[in-house]
Amino acid sequence: MAPAAAANFGHRLLFTPRRLHPRDEERTVLAKGQRFSFEVERENIVARVWGEGPTVLLAHGWGGHSGQMSSLANALVAEGFRAVAIDFPGHGESEGRLSSLVHFARTMERASAIFKPFHGIIAHSLGAGAVTYAFARGLQASRAVFFAPPSDYHAWWGLFRRQVGVSDAIWSKIQRKAEGWLDVPFDAIQPAQLAPRMTTPLLILHDVHDREVPFEQGEDLARLWPGARLQSAERLGHVRILHDPRAVASAVAFLGQPALGHGTDAAARPVTAT
Structure with a gap:
């Protein structure tokens, strides 16, 4: 009955992330990092830095926060890297309400x-999609690790449309x-198109039973991205x-490798929960 109002409401729903809070053990790691902030489009962005050495950016996913990357930060520092974790707009301690992978x-x-x-970038879920888009825009890093990336x-x-009841017209x-608003067509941000x-x-x-981003999407991205390797995991889910x-060790070890072969790494050991 009011398509313009419905579209405005749907837009806000689609681009408003949930703000999750770090767990106690994640807060402990965050407290050890140097807190700093910088502005992006007049919004204050909060980040943490640990260690000295080649810089590795840690990028959380949609509805996540930098605390989710705390185990990776610890492991990177132990191996002589500097870890930088960011709370993206609308997430964690950073300002903003609306957000997107373009943000x-x-x-x-x-x-x-x-x-x-950046020596390396480690990204999770939609954060990996954002890194792919940023690479297409000119962002550079010597190598990258993606956890549970979408293709x-x-x-x-489609899930959003079903949950909210959005018609084709809306x-x-x-x-x-x-x-x-984003100044980019949706087709131009698809990882499968950019890879x-x-x-x-x-x-x-990528966990083979990931319920949020199916394992098949990780397979697709590995197939389309020249030289990419895919290492499977089991019984770890999307965030754990x-x-x-073992998954953290694989990620950090990869960042220290001097060379990389091509294609899916069939010999890579599965990462399994113990």
């Missing part, structure tokens, strides 16, 4: 200007509004994999 990418680009060069956003958009209005142009060596860690000792 994520712009924030990483600003962080790159501060910490350039295609249509399934997420979705078209939401999409047009979002594309104008064949990528040159950064990539390791993908970020704290699994």
